[in-house]
Amino acid sequence: MIKLVCPDCQRQNEPERIYCHDCGARLDRSALAKVAPKQEDPEQTQRRLKKMLDPGRIRMRLLFFKISKLILGACVAAVLIQMFRPPEVPERAKNIELQQITFDMENAIAAHSTAPLQFTETQVNNYFVNVVKNKHAAVSKVLEFERALVNFEEGVCRITVERSLLGFSIFHAISYNQVKAQDGTLTGTINGGTIGLMPIHPTIMKYGESLFTDLAGVLDREKKLVAKFGSIDFHPKVVVLTPKAPGAPGDARPEPTAPPSATP
Ligand SMILES: [Zn+2]
Known part of the structure; x- marks a missing residue:
């Protein structure tokens, strides 16, 4: 802030002043112009x-x-074209018999069977058609859910969802490896994804996992059942569910009940 020093009394006056506040002497305003x-x-x-x-x-x-x-x-345009290009997927199955996948899993768990269960990609996909058809209300209406598919490769499970947007089909996929059952939930590492034919980096795909939330919700019961198995192994076109070894931690077998405590 510039002050105007009074030539008579040396008071520092505000720059708006013409006369000194104290003694009324005329101030030299030319000093202001120099610092403009x-x-x-x-x-x-x-x-x-x-x-x-x-x-x-x-x-x-x-x-x-x-x-x-x-x-x-x-x-x-290139990205959009890639995103709208459908990957190679099997034709939509018609008149599928209900696959007894959950029934088989529940039986194996209830019977404490140690024999591994094996399901083919086609069996799982046919099962998906039925489950999703029955629970259609629960899947997204914005990007209309059309169907879900799985592909099994060595150590890798890929899930593809087809949705329709204004009459166009959009396929988006996510793939996992190192799928394990841990504390009753399934865990896996995202190792890739695609939208149409465009590959998506696994790091970005982590955020894209939410695109599959509706499907995951619909298949909640199945996921919990699978998580009761000891190991889930993916091989080309086949998934093998191996029950937990008897006595292994988290085995479904009821624990021997401890006698009631005697302490008062
Ligand atoms: Zn003055």
Whole structure:
């Protein structure tokens, strides 16, 4: 803040004042003009304007924007095209008999069987058709849920969901490896994903896992059943569920009941 010093009494006056607040002497306001904000050198301004308005430069800049827009547009189009391209998936099955997958799993658990259960990709997919058909209300209506599919490869389980958006089919997939049953829930590591034919990096796919929430909800009972098994092994087109070894931690076998405590 600039102060105007009174020539008579040396009082520092506010810059708005014309006369000294104390003695009424006229203040020298010319000091204010000296500290006024520095103006840009007019020559410099002219040079800057000339540079800005140079027709060659303008043309270059417009061309640059045009090309950038073109490239960006092409990229967006390429991504969209890839996203809407359907992957190779089996035809929709018709008149599927209800697969007794949950029944088999429940029986194996109840009987404390140690024999591994084996299901093929086709059996699981047929099962999915029925489950999802029966619980259609629970799956997303925004991006209309059409169907879910699994693919089993060595150590890897891929889940694909087909949805329809304004009459177009969109397929999105997520794949897991190291699928294990832990404390009654299934865990796995996301190792990839796709939207249409466009691959999605596993790190990004972590955020895309929410695209499968509705399916996971519908298959909650099945997931819990599978989690009761000791190991879940994926092989090409086959999944093998091995029951927990008898006496292993978390075995479904009832624990021998301890006698009631005698302490009062
Ligand atoms: Zn004064």
